[in-house]
Amino acid sequence: MTDYRRLRVALLGAGAVGSQVASLLRQHADELADRAGATLELVGIAVRDLDAKRDVELPHELFTTDAETLIVSADIVIELMGGIEPARTYLLQAINSGADVVTANKALLATHGPEIFEAADQVGAQVYYEAAAAGAIPIIRPLRDSLAGDRVQRIMGIVNGTTNYILDRMDKEGAEFAEVLADAQALGYAEADPTADVEGYDAAQKAAILASLAFHTSVPLDAVHREGITAIDKGMMDAARNAGYVIKLLAVCERLATTDAEGTPAESISVRVYPALVDREHPLASVHGANNAVFVQAEAAGNLMFYGAGAGGVQTASAVLGDVVSAARRHIAGGVGVGESTRANLPVVEIGQVTTRYQITLEVDDEPGVLATVAGILSDGRVSIATVEQTVVGEDAETARVVIGTHKAQEQDLSDTVDKLAASGVVDRVVSVLRVEGD
Amino acid sequence: MTDYRRLRVALLGAGAVGSQVASLLRQHADELADRAGATLELVGIAVRDLDAKRDVELPHELFTTDAETLIVSADIVIELMGGIEPARTYLLQAINSGADVVTANKALLATHGPEIFEAADQVGAQVYYEAAAAGAIPIIRPLRDSLAGDRVQRIMGIVNGTTNYILDRMDKEGAEFAEVLADAQALGYAEADPTADVEGYDAAQKAAILASLAFHTSVPLDAVHREGITAIDKGMMDAARNAGYVIKLLAVCERLATTDAEGTPAESISVRVYPALVDREHPLASVHGANNAVFVQAEAAGNLMFYGAGAGGVQTASAVLGDVVSAARRHIAGGVGVGESTRANLPVVEIGQVTTRYQITLEVDDEPGVLATVAGILSDGRVSIATVEQTVVGEDAETARVVIGTHKAQEQDLSDTVDKLAASGVVDRVVSVLRVEGD
Structure with a gap:
């Protein structure tokens, strides 16, 4: 076996994903070392409860409740605890103590991403998070x-x-x-x-x-x-x-x-x-x-x-381990982390400004002129009709169901128009309003 | 605009992909600079024929027939000439002069990959080749x-x-x-x-x-x-x-x-x-x-x-530009290139040792005992039958078509068995032998 540089890997959390990561790190240690160009030594697993039952068997001596001591000793910290705190504090500690970090914590990244990326940029560390969106899928x-x-x-x-x-x-x-x-x-x-x-x-x-x-x-x-x-x-x-x-x-x-x-x-x-x-x-x-x-x-x-x-413990573990190998390769290669690219800084519009196609399903009185009234309200509301299908429903044949497919319309216009339809007197019930996506 | 470090990009080849890469590099220059954290300056395009017609309009002064002078001046060299030579020589020159290289040249990588990766390892350069397999698909x-x-x-x-x-x-x-x-x-x-x-x-x-x-x-x-x-x-x-x-x-x-x-x-x-x-x-x-x-x-x-x-010029250009941005980020971040992981070094077996399922279609005499003979030959050849379907074909009803689905069998056994079937006297024609993949 090649004599590789040894990198200390700390794991925070031993739930469904964490226990699989720990298990695979140990099981495929030689292979992972060959791929990373470094020995990935799992030095500890921080958990809240030392006696909790785990999905896979792991050596008792790896577990600790002292996350902070574990973190400062590590080259790579894997955060799989979930939740905002103490995950956020631990990740920031890891970054500030010079470690690269791997996380699958979508809640944390979606709420505190900028803070974490900024902290990493300050010290030249890298944040990896392939498992935080769409599980095992490399996206x-x-x-x-x-x-x-x-x-x-x-x-x-x-x-x-x-x-x-x-x-x-x-x-x-x-x-x-x-x-x-x-x-x-x-x-x-x-x-x-x-x-x-x-x-x-x-x-x-x-x-x-x-x-x-x-x-x-x-x-x-x-x-x-x-x-x-x-x-x-x-x-x-x-x-x-x-x-x-x-x-x-x-x-x-x-x-x-x-x-x-x-x-x-x-x-x-x-x-x-x-x-x-x-x-x-x-x-x-x-x-x-x-x-x-x-x-x-x-x-x-x-x-x-x-x-x-x-999702899935072992599937998500695949994405986490890919990140760990990447982090190890970067440690060996040297250089600082590559920050997140956010310079486009585009404004995010409110849902009201979005345009999509819609399908509106209404129950109306089956009387002459109703469809004309409905069409008039849509037209007044700047919602252009692409298709209309009317079917009689109910045993008394007094109610008709109208399914309207619209051209692209602005959400605010559509929403106002549906309110007007509901209040128009000819519409008994707005059965559903759904967007159509994919064209 | 942010004042970025300037990186010199040289392009070799201006065919369907190359001309799109050049065009997009210029068209989206500001945006690419924001993403890479560096200004990507296209300093020249090496071509064989200065007067050849291009897919897109590009400034005449960018073109040169002197690839070697262009290469030594560049931080990033994009090779989109195709073919083995002079692409190989140019890529090695680029690597040895300290550039990172981006290539879509599958023929070159499939035949001289190890030589090129080894050269890059020697000097700490990085080889990017997202466009060399499956075009625009990030694989x-x-x-x-x-x-x-x-x-x-x-x-x-x-x-x-x-x-x-x-x-x-x-x-x-x-x-x-x-x-x-x-x-x-x-x-x-x-x-x-x-x-x-x-x-x-x-x-x-x-x-x-x-x-x-x-x-x-x-x-x-x-x-x-x-x-x-x-x-x-x-x-x-x-x-x-x-x-x-x-x-x-x-x-x-x-x-x-x-x-x-x-x-x-x-x-x-x-x-x-x-x-x-x-x-x-x-x-x-x-x-x-x-x-x-x-x-x-x-x-x-x-x-x-x-x-x-x-495939497609502009689609493949997307993959090439992704590599160019990665190369630029690495230049800014510092550190050496990450070499290819080839340490598993597994042997590649001959096709004869592979096992798959097969579908064998035969034309046989429509006589009693023929199917038994066919089944016997398969069994002797260690090919296990999963399904058999026999249909009478031809106007004289003297020929039957037999479609045999096998369990997994070794290619060598299957191939020997098909030879024996062809020579058996009861098989008029081996219509087709196809592997079944995907289970």
Whole structure:
């Protein structure tokens, strides 16, 4: 065996991902050393509870509750604790003590990313976070490096496995949301408290990270428009299927041609998470189960898609270990860390300024002139109709269902128009309003 | 504008990709400077013929026929000439004069990769080559870096757009190979001399590059088994379709559990390019037209797929510019280049040792006992039958067509067995023998 330089690796957290990282670091030690050009010595694992049960067996003497002592002794610190504190404090300590850091902590990066990247820049350290968006799928390096010479126009990502699993089963089985969620919880695909997933919080964190990378702009989490999937019901799924669509929770990051306050053309971006109609022929429509995929449209490269497992302990561990090898190679090569590129500094617009196509489903009185009234309200509201389909529903044949596909319209116009429709007297019920993405 | 350090960029070659790179470097100069943290100054473009017509308009004063003078003055050299010489000599000169180099030259890397990487190691330079495999698709960084902590088990790649375009049209239109090829040539999807594409030479070069990265082993081009698609006819496409398959030209890079000369378990790899049957439900089956996709199976990460445009001037330019930005960031950060990881040094086995499933189509006399004879020959040859389908063909009803699906069998056994079937007296014709990939 080659005699490599020895690098001290500290691990913070030994949950589903952490325990797999520790196990693989030990199991493949020789191979990883050959790849990194350095021996990666796992010197300790900081945990809150020394006696907690772990997913894999690890030597007892590696565990410690003294994270701070462990951190200052390390060349590379892997943070897999999750949450904001003490993860943030530990990462900053690691950076300031001269270590490179690897993290999968999307919540932390989406909220304190600039602070952490700035701290790393100050001391020339590098922050690696391939596992923080879309799990095992290599998407950070492609956006950060491979597409650094291109201009990303749009990203549409299925970045939350739990919601994709639920929507996919609702689509395939014609089941209701609550029913599939309960089953997903029983099977371990959804947490006991599913809020972070089904309300889109997890996807919004990942969207902030992806948009920051793609647009070279620091995107704060609160600039991400977020809607979850709890309002999606069987009726909406069935209607989508009949119209050749599937409903997916998408993280959409988009470059917009807008104008500034003086009316001068100036680019801006939109970052939003919501359930949307996707054409069944679109590559994203064929992403099933708990898988993730990120569809990227770039000016020169055209359409790209990255597909794989979005979560899972061992899958995510793969991304973390790739980062650890990169960190080790950088230690050997020397040089300072390469900071995040945020100099484009594009403004993030409110959801009201975004334009997409929509599908509006209404229940109306089945009387002469109703459709004309509806069409008039849309036209007055600057919402242009692309398709209309009217079907009679109900046994009394007094109610009709109208499905309107719009051309691209501005969200604010659309939203105001839907309010007017609801108050118009001819509309009994606004059944659903869904955006159509992917063209 | 920020006052950045100025880096001198030299471009060798101004063909379809080179002219786009030059154009984008100039067009997006400010933006690229912000991303790289350095001004990327295109100082010259070396060409053979100063008066040749270019795809895009570029200032005449940038062009020179004196590549060597240009190279020694540059911080970053982009080689987009193609071919082995003088590209090899120029790249080595660039490396030895202290430049980082960016190349899309798959032929050169597949044949002289080790020499070039070794030269870069000697002086601490870095070689970037994202555009050398699968065009615009970011696949080099994911394999080199993101999956560096994982163990890749298998890669199945559609890495040649021309052959995928031809096979896709044959599949969709029920057309013959020659007919679609002629059309592809007329449309510019295939070259006047299509040998490099249709005989699999281009795919074999990319397979050598992908396998080298995935298995941390320097894979020489002549270790890649190569078959083209010229023998694929309408009958084979139709039969594949009827059986739920599609025929794709695949680059397969596989890790094998073999034994060494003493019988000790020792890993090896297989790298091969051939047309294969792919299940229509497999993600690779939905890669249409001239698109490329690389499906990766890794021990921890599971299944990943990378999809996008495999060729095209501006698409490939995206990958090249990503490399240029990376090279610039490295120049600013300092440190030496990170060498290629080839220390696994796994042996590449001959095609005869590879095991896959097969589909064998035979025409036999429609007589009692024939199927028993065929089954006996297969069994004697250690080829286990999974499925058999016999249909009577021809007006006289004297000939039957037998389609045999095998379990995994060793290529050498299969090939010997097919020879025995052909010579058996009961087989009129071996219609086709195709591997089945993707399980």
